Amino acid sequence: MTRIISLTALVAALAASSAARPSPHTHVVHEKRGAISARWGDAMRVRPDADMHVKIGLSQSNLHRGHDMLMDVSDPSSENYGKFWTEDEVHDMFAPSDESVSAVKHWLASSGIHEIRITHSDNKGWLAFIASGNELENLLHTDFYEYVDSETGDKAIATEQYHVPKHIQEHIDYINPGIRLPYLRKRGAEARSKRSSISKIYKPPQTRPAPKFGPMSANTTGCDKLITPDCVAALYNIPPVSVTPSPNNSLGIFEEGDYYAQSDLDSFFTRFPSYKIPNGTAPTPAFIDGAKAPQQYAGGESNLDFMLAYPIIYPQNITLFQTDDSYYAAGYSEGFFNTFLDAIDGSYCTSCYAGECGNDPKDPVYPDTNSTSGYKGKLMCGTYKPTNVISVSYGGAEDAVPQYYYERQCNEFMKLGLRGVSIFFSSGDSGVASRNGCLGNSTIFNPGWPASCPYITSVGATKLPENRTVTDPEVAANDPAGHPYSSAYATGGGFSNIFGIPDYQADAVANYFEKHNPPYPYYNGSKLGENGGLYNRSGRGYPDVSANGDNIAVYVNGESSFSGGTSASSPIFASIVNRIIDERIAAGKSGPLGFLNPILYKNADAFNDITEGTNSGCGTDGFSTAPGWDPVTGLGTPNYPKLKEVLLNA
Incomplete structure (x- = not known):
């Protein structure tokens, strides 16, 4: 008996298969997505020459020290009690390290994305660049697809998982586009008439x-x-x-x-x-x-x-x-x-x-x-x-x-x-x-x-x-x-x-x-x-x-x-x-x-x-x-x- 498979289901299956393609032994899976809503369908492979606006979130420094540093200025028994930090001091303490910035830039350059193409955000948290679809897929050893929300027509580019070199993983928090798809919104009138289950949770029980x-x-x-x-x-x-x-x-x-x-x-x-x-x-x-x-x-x-x-x-x-x-x-x-x-x-x-x-x-x-x-x-x-x-x-x-x-x-x-x-x-x-x-x-x-x-x-x-x-x-x-x-x-x-x-x-x-x-x-x-x-x-x-x-x-x-x-x-x-x-x-x-x-x-x-x-x-x-x-x-x-x-x- 001939089995009939919908085009959407076939493309989705192929996307999952290709996203899990082998990567070099020098790389590890950095993020992997779980199941997604059935509304995300009609997945089409990203064109090799498509412009991909990429952002790499660099891991913050010293977050593990944050509690102790806060107690140092908040505990009255501390000699530093009340000696609060400036905004710039806080930013500098938790900004990604120079080591992280250098390591990630070196990885990108060795992959063909030279430093002249890279923008480093003012607060040091991001590296951003534009890459072709082919470049990004080769960089992360994965395939990217453009998904369409069947209810709103919204489009989003994502992959099921992606890879980075083992020695780079500790320096990277997140890459966008990556595994995440946007929050599914409702159509205009319906969205405006229904309040979020999160907004205004602590309201007076009633007047x-x-x-x-x-x-x-x-x-x-x-x-x-x-x-x-x-x-x-x-x-x-x-x-x-x-x-x-x-x-x-x-x-x-x-x-x-x-x-x-x-x-x-x-x-x-x-x-x-x-x-x-x-x-x-x-x-x-x-x-x-x-x-x-x-x-x-x-x-x-x-x-x-x-x-x-x-x-x-x-x-x-x-x-x-x-x-x-x-x-x-x-x-x-x-x-x-x-x-x-x-x-x-x-x-x-x-x-x-x-x-x-x-x-x-x-x-x-x-x-x-x-x-x-x-x-x-x-x-x-x-x-x-x-x-x-x-x-x-x-x-x-x-x-x-x-x-x-x-x-x-x-x-x-x-x-x-x-x-x-x-x-x-x-x-x-x-x-x-x-x-x-x-x-x-x-x-x-x-x-x-x-x-x-x-x-x-x-x-x-x-x-x-x-x-x-x-x-x-x-x-x-x-x-x-x-x-x-x-x-x-x-x-x-x-x-x-x-x-x-x-x-x-x-x-x-x-x-x-x-x-x-x-x-x-x-x-x-x-x-x-x-x-x-x-x-x-x-x-x-x-x-x-x-x-x-x-x-x-x-x-x-x-x-x-x-x-x-x-x-x-x-x-x-x-x-x-x-x-x-x-x-x-x-x-x-x-x-x-x-x-x-x-x-x-x-x-x-x-x-x-x-x-x-x-x-x-x-x-x-x-x-x-x-x-x-x-x-x-x-x-x-x-x-x-x-x-x-x-x-x-x-």
Whole structure:
């Protein structure tokens, strides 16, 4: 019987066969692709004379030393504490070595691609050149094919695997074109109507109508029902601002796909006149890749961040890092945070790590040709100086992005810490799970991203239970569905599946396991769910600290509302730290505090310990709070006078 094979299937089979062709014994496979989507079809061999724009990402230097170098400037017991690096010093430390540049250039020249054809990027991370299809295939001992996306018609050039000389492999991270195919996008209308599963993961569980209060004077009664600025100040002993704010100390707040409304801010300022925040007060824009704000109709996230931060820090300034044009910000791309990191560190635009160089296929592409209103400028690289403190209330789960994507971002947070930047992330709103759900058979706990990165300060959420006052202890935020939000909400916390326990929290985590051992089976290391384990006992624990995140008073689209989530906790804690930096500057000290976790874990007495509550999820009660650090509320909530004393004297 004659067997009929489709042309597409035949070409694909031939492509796989030729891509795996033998290579010299002097070479090794550098990257090999797994299965690809059936949408990538009609593969046609690249013409021998086709122009191939090639980029070789050179391996960064000294990443293995990054942790120790960060601890050297972040640990108060170090003689180099607070001696932060310049941007150029950071770039030079992690740039590819001269040895790598020389070795790769020599290999290219010996293969017929002479140095005169090669461009070396300004930040030293890339070697780029144009080669014919035949030259590139001979260089990498593989065959390249042009694939076509059957749904959108998008084209992409790739191979199944490629080879490099054994002695060159350590100097190269990634070659493009290589094995990767772009992220599969949806057609225009469908793409714009469906938000990404990654974008805005940490959003308030929901807002709900609140009583229409008039102007309020200082009042801390009823804080168990409505958390106002006065309640926040009373809970954490935050005094009125007493020093002249430094013009060089603006609080940074990140937003994407969500926008504040000035009219809502003005309504909020009017409602709480004791803070004397004039109508029209607004953040300084740091718009990234075509972003715009404010907008007439607000999102709950941006309003929440600013309505919590301004009463704590005013008259300090806020810098708004608003990212991406409306097309990408609406959820078109799965990429997240990379354009933000590009904009505050130009080296991130082209740096390489674990196979990702520059933009990942998941990231927005600029100039934006997918939308008539898209940003037509070049991708912003190093456009803005990062502020001393940055608060981010967005994120997802560790399994939401590839491990290399997360690790590269986490390394960037390490580099920002070396430069003196303090970065706070919300810990998530789904307890030991995530909005992506649980792992394995839906029982294994799913850690948060970037909340579990060891180089940021992760902030969990607390609440003031009914019938308690601001002088009573808070508890872990954990609200079942319908009480009061339509969806369940529990403060995020747990242990990373990617990062090990960092030294600065090793004693705290060991104490928790020794004295308050969770009642769940666990696994150690990277084998998910081994022996029926539900969490990785050898992983980085989070959150590090907490702040209130429930029943928060806000205005959204002209209406007074309640809101909640760890989205509230991060800007509260970040605002407190930014206030203390102004106190340091006024006292004649250097302002930036950099990566805070080492000093925070050494000064647990500066926190209000939370010992009541859990963070349920994955069909369990989750972890339990306990005296000392715990994976529900971390070290606890801030006590402003005590934290100020610690950080002022550091």
